[in-house]
Each structure stands twice: as C-alpha cells, then as structure tokens.
Amino acid sequence: MSSKQNKKSSQWTSGSNRNFKLVHQSLTISEINFKKQTIIGSTELTVLPFTNTGKLWRLPLNCKQCRILRVTVNGSHKANNSYVDPTLSICPPETKKRNLEYYDTCHYDAIQSCDSDCSSGAGELVIKIPKAAYDSLGAFVLFENKPLKVMVEFSLEQPKGGVQFVIPPGSASDSPHLHAFSYGLENASRLWFPCVDSYTEPCHWTLYFTVPAHMMAISCGDLTEQLLSADGKKKTFHYTLNVPTAAPCIAFVIGSFEVYPDPVMQEVTHFCLPGLLPILKNTVQFVHEVFGFFEELLSTRFPHSSYKLVFVDQTYQDTSSYSTLTICNTNLLHSNRVIDQVTVTRRLLTRAIAQQYFGCYLLPQLWNDWWLPCGIAGFITGLFCRKISGSTEYQHWVMEEVQRVCQYESEHTLPPLCGTLQVTSASSSSSGPRASIHPHLVSGRELAVLMSKAHLILRSIQLKIGHDLLMQVFHKQLTLASSASQSSDFAHWHNLIISTAGLMKSIQTVSGKDLSHFMEQWVCRNGVPRFHVSFSYMRKKNYVELRLKQDLPRGYSKFVGPMTVVVQEFDGHFSHTIQVEDISTTHELPCHSKIRKSKKRKVPLSHGEEVDIDVSSLDMEVPVLWLRVDPEFQWLRQLSMEQPDTLWHSMLKYERDAVAQVEAIEALEEFPSSTSRDLLRESILNTQFYYKVRVQAAHSLAKLITDTASSGGSPGFLVSVFQKLYGSQAHLTIVRYNDFSDIAAYFVQKAIVQSVAGVRNMHNQCPKEVLSFLWDLFKYSDNQINKYSDGYYFSTLVDSLALTVTPKVAVVPTPLGLDVAKIPVAIMTSESQAILQEIVQGLNIEKVIPSYKHSITASCLAGLRVLQKNGHLPTDSSLFREYASKDNFVEVRLAALKALVDIVQAEHSEGDMNFLLDIVENDIPAVRLWVLQMLASNPPFTRKTESKLNTLTLVERMWSLICVKFSHDSRSRNAAVDVYSALYGRLTPTCLPQGLGIVIDLKEKVARSSLASPALSPKTLISATDDTRPKTISPTPPVSGLLQKELLNSTPSPVIPQIKMEPMDTSPGAAITSGGSTSTGSASVKSLSLKIPTSHLKRPLLPYTHEGGEFPTPSPELGPSGAPSEGSLSPYPSKHKKRKSEHKHKKKNKHKQKHKHRS
The missing domain is CATH 1.25.40 (Serine Threonine Protein Phosphatase 5, Tetratricopeptide repeat)
Structure with missing residues (x-):
C-alpha cells in the first residue's frame, strides 16, 4: 500500500479514534453443544496499524460473556489480555441511590466506556501486543505498514443473550427441532464473538461453522464449500463475504431445515423448520416482486450475490436483518387459508429486504445518523406496499403512523432523531454533543415510534423535493457504495457510511434546495405541533378567514413553515399555501365561487369527477363545501378542525x-x-x-x-x-x-x-x-363451504361477547357485606352464564379443531378475565397461570400473561406479581420482554397511589433486574427501566427508609445502607414490609376448585355439552368448521365442567398432519397450530446534586437529621 493511500485511510478511520484499520476477520465455530448450550470457536483479526501513530501496543475489542481461552499474535506470539465489562453492574453495589436519574448517568457512562466509536481504546477486551510480534516483522515495519494477525480463541457457555438455543422439552440430541441462532439489538455481535462491534469498521469476512452432520449452518455471504469429517459425524460450512461488512451485520443459524430455492430468483433461498415447507412456499411467493421493485426504484441491482430467508422459533422480534441473511419468526408463516396474517407478514418481509440496502449495506456513521438508514428502509417499504395494496391503503397507513407518533408525543417525550447537523466524527462524539438516540439506552416502544417518525420525515422530504430527485439521491449513495465495495483499497470504504450531513449535501447537489431549516426543525428537535383550526366566511369580500392556533406545551418551540390548505367550493377544488410563522395566525383565502340559489349543482371534485350535489341542506350564503388543512401530511402534526356538521356530511358523502x-x-x-x-x-x-x-x-x-x-x-x-x-x-x-x-x-x-x-x-x-x-x-355460523379459515372471525365473536359484559348489578338480595366479586355462580345473570358457557365451548373446540395461532383460545382467556373484572366470576389467577406455563403456545401464553398483569393491577396480588417477575427472570427473551412491556403499560401502582405491593422487596428486585440481571439483554433492561419508571417515577421510591435508605447504626456510630447491607433485613427497617415472596411457584390445577364447584351448582339453563377430550388436530390452516354452532340436546348445567385442559396446547415431539394431510407442521413450540408460530426513558440524564456522605451526630441536630427527607 502506498503512503498516499495509507494517509487517506488513516484520516478516515481515525475519525473513530482507532489507531488501526481492520481489513479482514475470520470467524470459526468449531463446536456447538445443544445439551450443554455451549459454543467453542476462534476468530482471527487482520489489523493494519497506522504508521503516523507509531506501533500498536493495545488492541481494544468488544466482547461480552465469552471466556477467552488463548490469544496469539502473528501465529506464535502469546499475548496477554484484560477484560472489564462495566455493564455487568450498572450502579456500584454499595450505592444507596435507587432513582432513575442516577441510574441513567451510570448507564450512559457504562455504555460509553466500551463503545469503540466514542473514546480511544474503548472495549471490554484489551489485547496487549507483545514486542516480539513486531520483532518478527523486521526492522522496517513502520515504513512497510505490515498487518498484524491476532487470533482469539474463546468459548461461550449458556449465554444469557446474543445466542438463542431452541430445545423443546424431551428432545433428543438428534431431534430435527433443535436449532440455534444469534440475535441482538444493533451492535450486539460482541455477545457471541470478539470483534470491533461498530458500524464504522467494515471489513471482509471468512466464516467457518462445524456442526453435526444432520444439521446445516446458515450465515452471511456466499456458501463456498461443505466438508464432511472423516467419521461422517460432523460437517463444516464455509462462507465468504467479499463486500465490506460491519460486525453488527454478522449472524448465524444452525439446525435442521427444509430448503426451498426461490423459483423465480436463483440467488434467493428460503429455509424453514421440518414440516413447514408447504406454508413456507405460500408465504414467500411474493418475495421476488420485492427485489424487482427495489432494483427498479433505486436503479441499482441487489448489492449481494445471494440472500437467505430463515424462519426459526423463539425469536426476539419478527424479523432481524443481517448481511445477505434475514432471521424471521416462524409465526409469520401462514397457509393460503389465512387472511389476517398476510398483510402483516408481507410488510415485515419487505422491510427486511429493504434493510439489506439501508442498514446492512449502507451503514450509519454515528448513532446520530441511525435514523437515516432506518427511515429510508421504512420509506421504500411503504412505496412497495403502495404498489401492491394501492395508494388508498398507503395514505391510510401514513395517517395511522402520524397518529401513532403524535399519540406517543402527547403522553411521553421522544428524543430528537439527530443531535446535530454538524459534520462530526466519532472521535469528537465523546467530547461533543451527545447522541440523541442510542438503541441500548431507549426502550423498545420508544425505538419503534422513532422508526415510524424517521420514515415519515423521509416522506416529507420527498414531498418537498419530488419523488424522482429523492430517488436520485438514494441511487447516488448506492452507486458510490457499490464502487467502494468492489475496491481492494479500504481507503474508499468510507463511501459505505452514510450520515445526516452527507444526505443534506446530496439533496442540495441533486435538487438545489437547502433543507437545513427543515432538518433543524424536524430532525434535530423533538415534539410535534398541535394545531386548532377554525374558519368563517366573509361574504362582503368573498373570502374565507382561516384561524390557526398552535398549542405549545411547556418547553417546546413553535413550528414554522409553509402549510397547504384545500378548500372545496361549488365551482371546484382550490389549494392555498399559507405560511405558519407564529403561535396564532389568521389567513385570508379568496373564494372563487359565486353564490347561486339552486337545489342541485354539478361540482368538480379533487379527483377530477363531477357530481351532482344537493345543496338544499347547506348554507346557501356560504360557497364552501368543506375545508382541509395539510391533507397530504406534509407536517407531522396533531390537528383539530372546527366546521359545521353539514360540511362534515358533505366531505364524507362526496x-x-x-x-x-x-x-x-x-x-x-x-x-x-x-x-x-x-x-x-x-x-x-x-x-x-x-x-x-x-x-x-x-x-x-x-x-x-x-x-x-x-x-x-x-x-x-x-x-x-x-x-x-x-x-x-x-x-x-x-x-x-x-x-x-x-x-x-x-x-x-x-x-x-x-x-x-x-x-x-x-x-x-x-x-x-x-x-x-x-x-x-x-x-x-357455518364454515363448510368457505375456502378460508374462520379462526379469526370466531375469535372476533368471542371478543364481541366479552364487549357486551358490563359491571354486575345485584338483582337479588345478597348477604350483608358480601363482596360483589365473590357472588356465587348460582345467582349469576342468565346472560353472563350463557357467555361463560360459550367461552367454555370455544376452549373445548380448540382441543379438537385448533385455530391459527390458537386465536380462539386467546380470546376465550380474555373473555374470562372480563367476566372476572366485572364481578360475574370470582377473581382467580390459577387458570391463567396454567395457560401461561412454558408448555403452551406463545400467543396463548401472552393472552394469559396479559390477564395476570390485569389481575395484579386490580387486585394487588403479591403472589401473581412474583409469578410474573419469575417469568421475567427465567423465561425466553421474547416472553420476558412482553411481560415487562405489559407491566409498563398497565402498572400495578404508581408513585401517587397506595398499594401493598409497594415494598422494599419489590424495589430491590426491580433494581437488581435493571442493574445486574439483564446485563446481556438491552431490550429487557430498558423495558425493566420503563416498569420502574411507571411504578416509582424518576425519583427515589416512596417506600424506602427515610434518608435515601440510610440507617444510622448507633452502636457503631456509622451510616449504613439498608439496601446494601446483608446484615440488616427489610423487616427490621420497615415494619410494614413483609417479604412473603415464595421462592418457587408450585404447579396449579387448570381451573380453581371454587369456580368449578360454583358452575356445577348453578341453575339449569340451555348449554352445550362438554366436548369429549380428544387429541387435537394442530394442522396448518385448520379452521373451526363448525363455527361454534349450537348443538341440540338437553344437558344440565352440572354437565358443564370448567375443567379446561391445556394439554392440547403442549408440544408434541413429532410433526402432525392437516385435516386432509395437506400441510404437515411441527409442534406448537415450533409453530402455531394450524400454521407456524409470534414513562419513556429520556436519553438526557439530568445532573445530580452531590449528596452529603457524612452525617452529623451532634445532639442538637439529631431531631433535624431524623426528619430530613431526600428525593
């Protein structure tokens, strides 16, 4: 390499504070053990030190939860290493503080300290390069700039994050259902192998995976070869990735899969678990259309020579995109008999393919630029959906996305998408402005809303500069990246990185428009404008006086800019552009129609059609039929419009x-x-x-x-x-x-x-x-001649029954003091009894004819909870606990857990709260995340309410979750922070002892932390605190005995005899063909047993067939029956006032110290 080339590359890569360039990395997984859940491997990094910084003595790498076995440099020189992971314990164990302001500061510092883009030498693993490694290269190493090859051997044992082992209970070592895959949130590859876990350090890759012979390994790049071991027990898969790719975009999947090459595109291959091939073919039949659309839209071929779409079970999210590889949840698969899932699956798979261009190929320069590839991927996904679903569906989707963002902004506060528009390097980020968004510091719900906001901003840019010009900007970025990826000189690889400043420059070059003000207002600021609009017609001057008022929450700046107003008059459709410059503005819009007194008029509308409108019901003195403000959603805004009902009638009708x-x-x-x-x-x-x-x-x-x-x-x-x-x-x-x-x-x-x-x-x-x-x-209801499944329709009927339930009103005398919620079934109303019987029948039908994803079971569980909540049934959580167990299908578990969260919120049940937290601590990542998100949305108590759950024990358990237990799972950690915030707010919990948990030990004359000292039990600190949480949850029967006894003793009424328990048909696309029809016969109520078995939801070990043998499918763990199985945290922690660490023990201050409160 010439000195000129080295200087260019040095200038580019030094922007990230690294004094080396990673040019190639080889990763080898030599052994994977499903029984012990271990991985043994090694990785070799080829790094090029920069000559202008001297010799490289320290090589910082990112690595979490891996055991480092050995490190060598240049093949034979053993190197020492040090490992420090500050995220293992966010706050110091001895700290007395339990508030989120303090936690946020510690969390940000911990993330920043091991971010290789933020500070020099950052990384959990630091390798010390031995002097002998340089001696072996010769005396002229500084001038020849020879690379160093660093080999790191490591093992991964029962990982807490990064790798998911899917092992159905009772599975043998050669079971076809065993599989494993990597996952993570953004730059989380460090969780399963040592690397430079940064988007700004792309390189070439060579990947080797040695797996059992009956399995296959699927990874990034092109499959070069497969080698079978001499004994035939193992097989090695060799992948090569010649496009420079960052470590966060590397992943793998290992397991036994059925392979389906795309019949239209030979470069695309689909994989699914055994037994799901027929519905896989139905699900992915449109994928080739997505590639064709994007290549035509962007005027660029797909940047890779292969693409793999793999469907696995127990994924954290529906789709995860990596270079040439997308890992999807099996729940997205569906047969041709299912309607409701089609649109959802197609949108998710389309976005996953879009992320191959923007997110895996074009990479963000800084976290401030994260919104850019994310927003572009969402934007072009919407364009494809507009093509296949029509512009009406697209416009309605945009409206829903705008409402979603505005709704979240009205309840919480989103951070800005980008902190600054200045062209900054990663090296200045440690001392310069803080990144407004860091995926490891914000909650999942907030991240999803930010993604929606990002693509809406891109759409607004499209409306400003035009569709064709924006596509030229994208094409230019992809063309530069394509040339860079084919170059062997890594000095050109910076073209694979995109930034907000670079986008603005490209837009100005292509369109000639300066969007700096627009970007400052919508990208670098948070909040959305809220407008209140009204108007009146001035007859003398024949114009409309439009009054627009902007509602500004405290701390927000006003939004300014042009806005479109459309007035539909008798003589046509007229568009006006007004300038919003102040909080309250008035605008005069001239009218073009004259008042003519006639009952019917031919009116040209906006879509070009002329219709006869009966204007007799309208005000003949006003030539305005209706008025709309910002009809194209050029603004991301909330809008309340005032106009007479007659105008709303006209708008709806015409x-x-x-x-x-x-x-x-x-x-x-x-x-x-x-x-x-x-x-x-x-x-x-x-x-x-x-x-x-x-x-x-x-x-x-x-x-x-x-x-x-x-x-x-x-x-x-x-x-x-x-x-x-x-x-x-x-x-x-x-x-x-x-x-x-x-x-x-x-x-x-x-x-x-x-x-x-x-x-x-x-x-x-x-x-x-x-x-x-x-x-x-x-x-x-009869589904015999219907070619589609009626599972979702039947579940809608059950949901509708639940909607009819209202709070119980006692119609017969009840014993004095009897709780309405505990009124026996014998005096239930006839309507509630009939609803209960229909729900029981729906659960029984599911045993025989399961619906897609067990949607009927989920609706029935929700219906039972509604009956309990309204006092028609005693509140009993045992049934929901049974359905929430790991043996059930995940959608059923989610419905049961939602009911349990509601019970905890209504009844303040300590046992149920502990049951939920046990699931959070011990279950698979996806389920624990759902539970935390539900608890955050429906907290059992808040800081302003009283609850017996508000104890020191709960504070300590939640604090342990966010500080220690979720150290390898950022999503769950941030979700737990949301729960903590919903319960206690940003300040110290009110249940803590006075003085921030400090207890004065008069004997030792020292101040001790009651929260950290094991010698002091919570019971001695607060008498009202009673830690009765059971260590384990014992198995519970399917239905409470009380509920069953009351049903048996209830009064007779027409019921449906209980369906005899039989092995259920859990085939793909299976539908409720009976539709829940009422059978004839006179069965007494005593024959109705609420003994609802859940064995039909448990995992069989072998595949089973469809009702006609059409679609074989594996167990519910690997897919659903009937088809395969699916207070925000501010990024700106405020500064803390330094708390006093010394306590005065003088007698005159004793009384003041005792009553001093601290927040």
Missing part, C-alpha cells in the same frame, strides 16, 4: 380521499343526530368506499347509537346493516354461510359484529337484542 372520509367520520361522533346516523349507515353499505372507511363508520355509528339511546337510538339500526349485507336471502335474521372470498367484506363483517357488541342503552347496559344477535351468529 370526497373520495379515504383519509378525509375517516376524518369526517371521527368528527361526526361529536354531532349525534339522525342525519349523521343515516349517513354513517350509508357509508357502511356503500361497497365503493374503502373498507377501512366502512370499518371506522361502523365503530362511530355504534357510538352515535349509544349517545342517542335516550332519544330512540337502538342497536337494531346497526343490526339491520349487518343483515342487509350478510343475511340469508331466505331470512335476513339468519346469517349466510361464511364466504370470505371478498376480503374487504370480511373485515367489514368483523367490524360490524364488534360495533354492535359495543352499543349500550341509556343505563349503560348492553341491550338484550345485542346478545340475541350474537347468539344467532354463534348458532348459524
């Missing part, structure tokens, strides 16, 4: 933009009248309307009926709509055979059923005609 129709429907909820009711009814019946508009109309109509219940509003108004659309021709009250071939009609049908269930009378009770309507649906 405007063809789906977003405008949804806005009108939501606005009409505030205008309960017969006209609004009739118009919503017409919207549901109009099959020309977009189906999501009809769905929204059904929900809004139910609200209007409830609001007008005292003036004649009746559920029959909505029931008649259902009967007209789906009633039998012979008799409208009888529903037709299920036919879901019209997908839009299917979703509308489900929405109407749920809407009817939500109707209430003037006493806020569910009308009897609603229950009668639902019973008929259960009775006559």
